[in-house]
Amino acid sequence: MNGWRGHILRVNLTRGTAKKEPLDPKLARAYIGGRGLGTKLLADEIDPKVDPLAPGNKLIFATGPLTGTGASTGGRYMVVTKSPLTGAIACSNSGGYFGPEVKYCGHDFIILEGRAKEPVYLWLDNDRVEIRPAGTLWGKSTHEAEDQLKAETHPEAKVSAIGPAGEKLAFTACILNDKHRAAGRSGVGAVMGSKQVKAIVAKGSQSVTVARPRDFMAASLAVVNKLKASPVTNEGLPKYGTPILVNVINAHGFLPTRNFQQGQFEGAEQVSGETIADTILIKNKGCFSCTIACARVTEVKTGKYKGAGEGPEYESGWALGISTGVSNLEAITKANYLCNELGMDTIEAGVAVATAMELYERGYIPAGDVARPLRFGDAETLVWLIEEMGHRRGFGELAAQGGYRIAERYGHPELFMGSKKQAFPAYDGRGAQGMALGYATSNRGACHLRGYTISVEVFGIPKKMDPFAIEGKAEVSKLFQDVASFVDSCGICLFTTFGIGAEDIVPMLDAATGQGYTLEECLKIGERVWNMERLFNLKAGLSGKDDTLPPRILHEGIPEGPAKGMVGRLGEMLPEYYRLRGWDTAGVPTKAKLKELALA
Amino acid sequence: MAVVTFLGDIRRAAGRTTVAVEADTVAGALAALGASVGSGFAGLLVRDRVLLPDVEVLLNGRNIQFLAGLATPLGPEDQVTIFQSGLRGYPGG
Numbered sequence: 001m002n003g004w005r006g007h008i009l010r011v012n013l014t015r016g017t018a019k020k021e022p023l024d025p026k027l028a029r030a031y032i033g034g035r036g037l038g039t040k041l042l043a044d045e046i047d048p049k050v051d052p053l054a055p056g057n058k059l060i061f062a063t064g065p066l067t068g069t070g071a072s073t074g075g076r077y078m079v080v081t082k083s084p085l086t087g088a089i090a091c092s093n094s095g096g097y098f099g100p101e102v103k104y105c106g107h108d109f110i111i112l113e114g115r116a117k118e119p120v121y122l123w124l125d126n127d128r129v130e131i132r133p134a135g136t137l138w139g140k141s142t143h144e145a146e147d148q149l150k151a152e153t154h155p156e157a158k159v160s161a162i163g164p165a166g167e168k169l170a171f172t173a174c175i176l177n178d179k180h181r182a183a184g185r186s187g188v189g190a191v192m193g194s195k196q197v198k199a200i201v202a203k204g205s206q207s208v209t210v211a212r213p214r215d216f217m218a219a220s221l222a223v224v225n226k227l228k229a230s231p232v233t234n235e236g237l238p239k240y241g242t243p244i245l246v247n248v249i250n251a252h253g254f255l256p257t258r259n260f261q262q263g264q265f266e267g268a269e270q271v272s273g274e275t276i277a278d279t280i281l282i283k284n285k286g287c288f289s290c291t292i293a294c295a296r297v298t299e300v301k302t303g304k305y306k307g308a309g310e311g312p313e314y315e316s317g318w319a320l321g322i323s324t325g326v327s328n329l330e331a332i333t334k335a336n337y338l339c340n341e342l343g344m345d346t347i348e349a350g351v352a353v354a355t356a357m358e359l360y361e362r363g364y365i366p367a368g369d370v371a372r373p374l375r376f377g378d379a380e381t382l383v384w385l386i387e388e389m390g391h392r393r394g395f396g397e398l399a400a401q402g403g404y405r406i407a408e409r410y411g412h413p414e415l416f417m418g419s420k421k422q423a424f425p426a427y428d429g430r431g432a433q434g435m436a437l438g439y440a441t442s443n444r445g446a447c448h449l450r451g452y453t454i455s456v457e458v459f460g461i462p463k464k465m466d467p468f469a470i471e472g473k474a475e476v477s478k479l480f481q482d483v484a485s486f487v488d489s490c491g492i493c494l495f496t497t498f499g500i501g502a503e504d505i506v507p508m509l510d511a512a513t514g515q516g517y518t519l520e521e522c523l524k525i526g527e528r529v530w531n532m533e534r535l536f537n538l539k540a541g542l543s544g545k546d547d548t549l550p551p552r553i554l555h556e557g558i559p560e561g562p563a564k565g566m567v568g569r570l571g572e573m574l575p576e577y578y579r580l581r582g583w584d585t586a587g588v589p590t591k592a593k594l595k596e597l598a599l600a
Numbered sequence: 601m602a603v604v605t606f607l608g609d610i611r612r613a614a615g616r617t618t619v620a621v622e623a624d625t626v627a628g629a630l631a632a633l634g635a636s637v638g639s640g641f642a643g644l645l646v647r648d649r650v651l652l653p654d655v656e657v658l659l660n661g662r663n664i665q666f667l668a669g670l671a672t673p674l675g676p677e678d679q680v681t682i683f684q685s686g687l688r689g690y691p692g693g
Binding site for chain 1: 605609611660666683
């Protein structure tokens with residue numbers, strides 16, 4: 001096979017076995033790879049009602065056919081599993097260099113099943129696979145673990161690992177590779193911890209072949225040229241990174257502040273991309289084969305938050321800072337570093353802190369339950385609580401399970417700001433109605449990457465749409481969701497879509513695989529993947545009733561600023577969205593739609 | 601006087617974060633920037649009386665496209681925000 005390596009590595013941790021299986025070419029053609037084929041494999045192999053932390057759940061590391069090919073940003077891999085945070089499908093996406101290395105070892109997918117009797121790590125030395133004891137690694141940070149694993153295996157090996165949060169089954173736990181790149185959302189790190197797998201270490205020397213090298217080079221070059229011509233992918237993201245959005249979204253009045261109690265943050269300038277570029281930024285950095293290089297290599301050089309690492313990105317800086325009312329950039333950066341080292345999703349962790357702060361300030365969390373007051377704007381408390389959460393100590397034991405569990409424990413689940421028990425990211429859906437619909441309908445719970453309508457609602461591309469209006473938002477949400485599903489299945493970064501469209505990706509995919517893919521077919525595959533995820537969730541016990549938003553978003557207007565008085569008009573958009581999806585009024589795909597998508 | 605705030609690369613080009621201007625419309629405010637920021641600055645934003653496609657202008661947080669465009673009236677307490685976009689988004693279908 002070209003593009004794909006043609007193999008699945010199946011590791012049964014209970015039995016301590018690893019075997020290489022052939023990849024079904026028909027399935028690869030129909031689901032491409034990454035998110036699409038990874039979800040197909042999971043849906044076929046597990047009971048959707050399985051306890052996510054039981055041995056019956058599986059954890060799939062999924063690359064795409066463009067991963068490791070040299071296509072611009074072709075370094076992505078996904079982690080697919082059933083989420084302990086949401087009870088729904090989870091697919092978390094990461095960059096860096098780990099994904100390509102898996103393919104250079106000869107694998108498209110790694111399926112972890114069962115549970116090891118003691119902590120282990122996998123060492124993929126080209127085709128050779130070893131399941132090694134990880135007792136001396138357990139309890140170590142992702143950074144310490146990576147350093148030790150490279151010393152034990154190969155200095156140029158690539159490592160994907162969990163930190164203490166994952167070991168302790170925190171629902172906020174993520175999986176870090178290359179120390180700073182995270183498969184962040186939905187608690188995938190807890191599933192890895194439940195299997196007692198500390199890390200996967202890969203070092204390969206094999207190549208990924210493409211079907212038509214000249215066409216592939218031409219298509220890839222065309223993509224690079226478009227990315228270079230875009231002010232965002234050539235200038236904005238490299239120079240300021242994603243935090244360039246802080247001031248932009250704040251100016252629009254839908255930058256969620258203090259657990260979505262306000263829509264503008266008085267300290268936005270202090271944590272903005274412009275300020276980061278002028279203060280803590282050392283340089284920008286790219287993942288494998290990336291021509292954008294949006295990552296922030298940063299350093300706090302003095303003071304109590306002194307340290308070096310990467311971040312904060314926009315979502316991380318928002319969740320850890322703006323959401324908690326903290327405008328101390330150095331403290332936010334420290335909290336970000338801690339999340340990476342302890343292995344926690346910055347969004348889920350930050351929103352958990354914000355949820356706890358609101359509960360505390362309203363008197364719902366008794367003072368005796370926490371070692372120190374939880375007040376918005378308190379930078380020291382932010383850093384302290386993040387560390388407590390990573391180790392699951394004291395109040396951090398509960399807080400590490402995310403904002404929903406905290407709010408539920410104290411009798412006020414309505415104060416959790418998220419959907420399907422997963423925290424909202426950094427846009428208030430009351431001010432950007434497309435995001436409200438996207439959060440409610442996202443299969444993995446609230447997410448900005450599942451249908452980024454900010455593209456039309458703020459940046460006006462491909463067409464400008466009023467963020468306050470609901471007209472046309474169902475149609476654009478569906479389209480963006482399907483396109484994102486396709487892109488995530490290929491193995492390239494979604495950020496390419498700031499500069500190119502699906503029509504630019506298809507020629508690369510087709511030249512790499514030689515499968516004769518067309519744009520129409522690829523968008524249909526995206527729709528198939530979305531519906532397959534939906535079917536998984538329905539079988540897991542979710543329903544249309546879960547396509548909802550907190551009462552604050554639906555009924556409380558933003559109190560001030562440009563979006564003053566706005567509420568999320570989900571009820572007016574959802575019926576049209578279901579109709580466009582070919583689903584019934586309860587949000588269930590019709591037989592006709594499933595037949596059309598070859599899912600019946 | 602209305603206050604104009606620059607973001608991102610436009611801030612770098614302007615060499616400052618904000619500037620106060622006196623004008624009756626958004627177009628007038630952008631034209632007036634030349635006096636305080638530099639004579640060539642307005643050319644980075646507007647050409648032939650049309651806003652460049654990569655430039656977004658907000659008046660009190662609302663994109664002027666949803667108001668009256670460059671002809672949108674401006675008051676002394678108003679906040680104007682200018683940033684560069686250039687996103688292509690998720691086209692392709």
